[in-house]
Amino acid sequence: MVIGPWYALDRWRDHPRVIWLDRCYYRGNPEHVSVGWLNKNGGRDFKIGTGRLPPTPKDKRNSGGSIFLADYEGPIEAANTIRLHPNRERHKDGLIEALHRHSVAIGYRTTALCTAALEGLEIVCKDERNIMSRPDWLELLPYADWSHEEIENGDLWEHLRQ
Numbered sequence: 496m497v498i499g500p501w502y503a504l505d506r507w508r509d510h511p512r513v514i515w516l517d518r519c520y521y522r523g524n525p526e527h528v529s530v531g532w533l534n535k536n537g538g539r540d541f542k543i544g545t546g547r548l549p550p551t552p553k554d555k556r557n558s559g560g561s562i563f564l565a566d567y568e569g570p571i572e573a574a575n576t577i578r579l580h581p582n583r584e585r586h587k588d589g590l591i592e593a594l595h596r597h598s599v600a601i602g603y604r605t606t607a608l609c610t611a612a613l614e615g616l617e618i619v620c621k622d623e624r625n626i627m628s629r630p631d632w633l634e635l636l637p638y639a640d641w642s643h644e645e646i647e648n649g650d651l652w653e654h655l656r657q
Contacts, residue, residue: 520609522640538624547637553615556598564602
């Protein structure tokens with residue numbers, strides 16, 4: 496098992512059965528984490544299951560303008576607003592407030608793209624390893640985030656074995 500996107504991720508990338516645990520996509524931190532199988536591209540494979548409903552995105556926003564959501568050590572690209580990773584810049588407003596001033600969110604691997612999509616922004620995902628680059632991202636989300644209780648009671652492990 497690899498926890499977070501640190502040095503262990505590269506070390507275990509070629510191993511055939513590695514579970515990657517990282518911050519959640521849309522459920523409450525710190526009660527939830529995202530869990531999937533590490534793939535050769537450095538992303539994770541998630542599988543749609545049964546019994547969980549996908550979240551409901553809000554109506555499309557027409558606030559205008561774009562916001563670039565930067566990764567921790569990632570590239571920065573042009574947009575009307577550039578929002579650096581919270582470990583790089585202390586923000587005076589929350590992510591939701593910043594998103595509500597825009598209609599398009601651009602980013603690479605950041606989980607903030609998921610928040611932006613659920614808040615009704617159009618998404619430009621520039622990294623194929625991000626769950627948001629997949630056309631079925633909305634159906635995958637309920638099977639990407641898991642609570643500590645679901646891990647302890649075996650629900651996650653049952654899902655991963657499928």
